[in-house]
Amino acid sequence: MKDWDTIAAISTPMGEGAIAIVRLSGEEALSIIDRIFITPSKKKMSEVPSHTIHYGNIVDPKVNEVIEEVMVSIMRGPKTFTREDVVEINCHGGIVSVNKVLQLVLSQGARLAEPGEFTKRAFLNGRIDLSQAEAVMDLIRAKTDRAMNLALGQMEGRLSKLVQGLRQHILEILAHVEVNIDYPEYDDVEEMTHHLLLEKATYVKNELEKLLRTSQQGKILREGLSTVIVGRPNVGKSSLLNSLVQENKAIVTDIPGTTRDVIEEYVNVRGVPLKLVDTAGIRETEDIVERIGVERSREFLNKADLVLLVLNNNEPLSKEDEQLLEVTEGMDVIIIVNKTDLPTNLSIEKVKQLAKDRAIITTSLLEEKGIDELEDAIASVFFDEGIEIGDTTFVSNSRHIGLISQAQTALEEAIDGLNSGVPIDIVQIDLTRTWEILGEIIGDTVHESLIDQLFSQFCLGK
Numbered sequence: 001m002k003d004w005d006t007i008a009a010i011s012t013p014m015g016e017g018a019i020a021i022v023r024l025s026g027e028e029a030l031s032i033i034d035r036i037f038i039t040p041s042k043k044k045m046s047e048v049p050s051h052t053i054h055y056g057n058i059v060d061p062k063v064n065e066v067i068e069e070v071m072v073s074i075m076r077g078p079k080t081f082t083r084e085d086v087v088e089i090n091c092h093g094g095i096v097s098v099n100k101v102l103q104l105v106l107s108q109g110a111r112l113a114e115p116g117e118f119t120k121r122a123f124l125n126g127r128i129d130l131s132q133a134e135a136v137m138d139l140i141r142a143k144t145d146r147a148m149n150l151a152l153g154q155m156e157g158r159l160s161k162l163v164q165g166l167r168q169h170i171l172e173i174l175a176h177v178e179v180n181i182d183y184p185e186y187d188d189v190e191e192m193t194h195h196l197l198l199e200k201a202t203y204v205k206n207e208l209e210k211l212l213r214t215s216q217q218g219k220i221l222r223e224g225l226s227t228v229i230v231g232r233p234n235v236g237k238s239s240l241l242n243s244l245v246q247e248n249k250a251i252v253t254d255i256p257g258t259t260r261d262v263i264e265e266y267v268n269v270r271g272v273p274l275k276l277v278d279t280a281g282i283r284e285t286e287d288i289v290e291r292i293g294v295e296r297s298r299e300f301l302n303k304a305d306l307v308l309l310v311l312n313n314n315e316p317l318s319k320e321d322e323q324l325l326e327v328t329e330g331m332d333v334i335i336i337v338n339k340t341d342l343p344t345n346l347s348i349e350k351v352k353q354l355a356k357d358r359a360i361i362t363t364s365l366l367e368e369k370g371i372d373e374l375e376d377a378i379a380s381v382f383f384d385e386g387i388e389i390g391d392t393t394f395v396s397n398s399r400h401i402g403l404i405s406q407a408q409t410a411l412e413e414a415i416d417g418l419n420s421g422v423p424i425d426i427v428q429i430d431l432t433r434t435w436e437i438l439g440e441i442i443g444d445t446v447h448e449s450l451i452d453q454l455f456s457q458f459c460l461g462k
């Protein structure tokens with residue numbers, strides 16, 4: 001492996017948990033541990049077999065003072081996470097002692113790792129490609145089972161393999177182009193290659209299109225379907241949020257630090273991850289200017305994939321209800337007529353008329369009625385796009401989506417060129433570009449600053 005510094009970091013959450021791990025990677029990892037770790041039988045870590053774990057004490061050699069009682073894992077490269085020598089010191093969880101161990105390791109010649117630097121080394125040493133490294137980060141952040149499976153698939157290299165296959169096709173096309181450029185005098189060669197070229201290029205273009213079609217669902221699986229609950233005060237918005245959350249308690253995560261007057265919850269409805277936003281707080285501005293309420297919801301509406309618009313069965317349709325119905329026209333909206341346990345004062349006919357083709361569900365959240373129907377409606381918003389989840393390889397990362405659509409444009413230019421008899425060396429340029437752009441997904445043709453920027457988003461110690 002390349003002779004970079006030996007890096008070290010605490011790879012477990014700070015101050016949490018019963019065990020904390022200080023991880024080292026690099027050429028000096030074994031010699032550093034030998035200077036500060038003493039086992040009862042005085043074993044040298046540079047001599048033990050790889051992938052073994054050892055009990056002993058971490059000792060500051062300067063003052064001969066025991067700092068921690070630990071277990072140390074020894075993993076020699078290249079069969080390690082980074083492909084370099086890796087040493088992991090398993091400490092008792094306390095912040096002070098773990099930090100002391102880290103400081104000691106640093107004083108012995110290791111350097112504090114940057115965020116994501118262990119994974120970056122796995123990439124730079126060729127164990128994983130860029131899209132697999134990005135998947136490691138997605139896995140850490142995954143909030144639902146589906147998002148996790150998506151990340152795992154990408155980590156195993158599903159997207160990478162697909163992209164590599166398409167790049168291989170483009171290389172083959174380019175080889176045919178070469179033939180054409182080298183032997184222009186043979187007309188029959190040209191005719192044959194032209195036909196083959198078009199066929200192969202069209203195949204790749206279709207594959208890219210297929211991949212792009214998964215991107216919307218891929219993003220939703222990754223980030224959650226951004227769902228906003230709107231409605232007048234007291235119609236039952238918060239009750240709706242609570243009932244969806246309670247019904248699906250298992251995979252609910254609170255996101256701390258969101259604006260105080262906006263409640264955001266992750267909920268898994270029939271396998272569809274929702275990022276539910278309850279637009280509470282509209283009420284406070286309500287008394288002052290009625291329009292402000294609608295304006296504020298509009299802000300959230302702009303960012304929403306799905307709107308749950310709640311109406312009150314017990315009250316006549318108000319001006320604000322009508323405004324909300326208007327504002328949300330053309331969006332994915334489920335209209336919920338709530339409080340069906342109370343006498344009906346709402347004209348369902350009028351709602352239907354304003355709803356146009358949007359789904360209307362009736363509920364009594366108080367009596368827990370209509371929630372199944374609502375969940376069905378939510379799931380169908382997601383699944384009606386017509387993509388089967390089963391074995392599909394999804395693109396979910398905006399960087400990848402952007403690159404695939406750029407590649408598609410470049411390839412279309414090549415195909416247009418072929419069809420309109422543009423000189424073959426121009427077509428060659430477009431094809432080469434397509435190949436390069438696809439290479440950026442897996443990090444084969446990518447700028448170093450982008451790599452730095454991507455890995456810096458990782459957490460410390462990863």
Ligand SMILES: Nc1nc2c(c(=O)[nH]1)N(C=O)[C@@H](CNc1ccc(C(=O)N[C@@H](CCC(=O)O)C(=O)O)cc1)CN2
Pocket residue numbers: 021078079080081088127
């Ligand atoms: N203690 C600990 N737990 C951990 C990690 C770690 O670094 N340390 N990981 C870190 O995030 C994850 C595990 N990821 C890993 C991925 C690859 C290899 C690895 O050694 N791969 C080699 C050899 C495989 C083999 O033995 O055949 C390779 O692919 O060449 C190790 C860990 C999760 N748990």
Ligand SMILES: Nc1nc2c(ncn2[C@@H]2O[C@H](COP(=O)(O)OP(=O)(O)OP(=O)(O)O)[C@@H](O)[C@H]2O)c(=O)[nH]1
Pocket residue numbers: 231232233234235236237238239240280281282283338339340341342363364365366367
């Ligand atoms: N009878 C009846 N009451 C309900 C129903 N759903 C909610 N409520 C009640 O209506 C009141 C308002 O409910 P919330 O969920 O706080 O309404 P909201 O839309 O969030 O109100 P704001 O946050 O003030 O805008 C509460 O007292 C609920 O218990 C229902 O289906 N039937």
Ligand SMILES: [Mg+2]
Pocket residue numbers: 237238239280
């Ligand atoms: Mg509320």
